[in-house]
Amino acid sequence: MTTHHFARNRDEIEPPSSLVTTLDLGAVGRGFTMQGALGPGSALGIDGHALLPHGIEADDDLICALSLSILDSPGHVALLSYWASLVPHGRLVVPESVVAGGLRLGTLETELGAPSDICEVEGRRWGIFRGRPWRGSNTVIDWWHDRGGEVATAQHELQPVDLRAESLETNWPVTFMPTGKDVIRSVDRPSPRELGAAWSYQVWAVLAKIAVLRWILREFEVEGPVDHVDLGPGSGLVGAELVLDPTVAVRCSMGLELRAIGPWSGCRLAGATISSLGDLWRFRVGTASTWSGSPRLGLFTALGSLFLLPRTDSAAILEHAWDSLLPGGLLVVHENIRHERFAADQAMMFDRVELEDLLGRFGPVQHVAATAYRRLQPDQVGEKTIFRVVVKRS
Ligand SMILES: C[S@@+](CC[C@H](N)C(=O)[O-])C[C@H]1O[C@@H](n2cnc3c(N)ncnc32)[C@H](O)[C@@H]1O
Numbered sequence: 001m002t003t004h005h006f007a008r009n010r011d012e013i014e015p016p017s018s019l020v021t022t023l024d025l026g027a028v029g030r031g032f033t034m035q036g037a038l039g040p041g042s043a044l045g046i047d048g049h050a051l052l053p054h055g056i057e058a059d060d061d062l063i064c065a066l067s068l069s070i071l072d073s074p075g076h077v078a079l080l081s082y083w084a085s086l087v088p089h090g091r092l093v094v095p096e097s098v099v100a101g102g103l104r105l106g107t108l109e110t111e112l113g114a115p116s117d118i119c120e121v122e123g124r125r126w127g128i129f130r131g132r133p134w135r136g137s138n139t140v141i142d143w144w145h146d147r148g149g150e151v152a153t154a155q156h157e158l159q160p161v162d163l164r165a166e167s168l169e170t171n172w173p174v175t176f177m178p179t180g181k182d183v184i185r186s187v188d189r190p191s192p193r194e195l196g197a198a199w200s201y202q203v204w205a206v207l208a209k210i211a212v213l214r215w216i217l218r219e220f221e222v223e224g225p226v227d228h229v230d231l232g233p234g235s236g237l238v239g240a241e242l243v244l245d246p247t248v249a250v251r252c253s254m255g256l257e258l259r260a261i262g263p264w265s266g267c268r269l270a271g272a273t274i275s276s277l278g279d280l281w282r283f284r285v286g287t288a289s290t291w292s293g294s295p296r297l298g299l300f301t302a303l304g305s306l307f308l309l310p311r312t313d314s315a316a317i318l319e320h321a322w323d324s325l326l327p328g329g330l331l332v333v334h335e336n337i338r339h340e341r342f343a344a345d346q347a348m349m350f351d352r353v354e355l356e357d358l359l360g361r362f363g364p365v366q367h368v369a370a371t372a373y374r375r376l377q378p379d380q381v382g383e384k385t386i387f388r389v390v391v392k393r394s
Contacts, residue, residue, distance in 0.1 A: 002026050003026050004030045005028070005065060006062060008034050018122060025063075051144065051199060051203050058089045058090065062091070070102065072101055091129065093129075140269070142273075155195055158261075163260040173281055183258065184260065209303055210237075212387060214248055224250065226326070229256065229300050232288065232305025238303065301332045301333075301334070302332075330390070337355070352381070366388070367381050369387075
């Protein structure tokens, strides 16, 4: 029996030794991070991706790191269930979160059953849950559980010709723009290792965005059912999850995506669920610059995508979104603020003042934390990556 550790990144790949001692856990084995295999960094080393872990035995124990920022949301609970299913004869050790909206052990109990023990280590409550076989969750984690590895392999083997409009399966909810000339159909050929790392990071980041968006919809009292448009959705998991969740006010979601690989991989992940979603989850493939609005819009999101468009186009898209929004609808933007650590994108990124000015023309900008269910006062924002929300009043 071995103990593996799921962590955010290599900086905290070792589980707290006091926890290992208190729980009398087995020898420490592998470390898995959300950012994938980044090379040897500690005595433990890093073995792979927390969303595509390998080398785990059914009777092993798994520990979730403190800094994982696990929120009280169906997606995060489903991810923990997925991990618990990797050790049906072992245990999953989970810290109770203390941030607003962070995971409560009681919520996990409804999914995994009563913990076999709860202990307090270094002032934090940890729940020890027994592993159990996988059960579906009706979240996008089901898609990932069922087909994540398969999609990553298919993506590695993909040829650009597979992304030509005519060779995408016709029953996929994908519409190519009439000219289609601006659709990016080229594909990179990352190694399986790089793909695993990219997917782990992407799915993990998307779960936090979904969790906070669900909270924003409630907090800003959006009355459903409303339509959602997502600028640059990649594989469209955010929109899919909002549609799948019956407690969320979103009825249908459309992604405006430039790169065909996003819808291609999202639709492959969805598998047969596509038919049950019908036309509630769709992509319009081509540059968003030619989008001129959608009727009945209740939520427009741009999550890490606005900075990629020419500034005049991003301003025009926000205008169209604003004009389309119904009263009470939300414009929600999530952008990293320009910083030298984002070497490749720095030149294109917004600085804080520019982004505030761009959104502020529509109304007061309200600020929400990125990994907690919490509004921020303007003086708490700084250069943080957060959600910016503008409510359409009338
Ligand atoms: C950093 S990714 C963010 C993906 C997703 N929103 C998320 O939060 O995980 C940016 C996305 O914007 C897309 N994008 C870039 N330029 C675009 C354009 N002109 N029109 C539509 N999508 C675009 C990219 O292809 C990519 O999928």
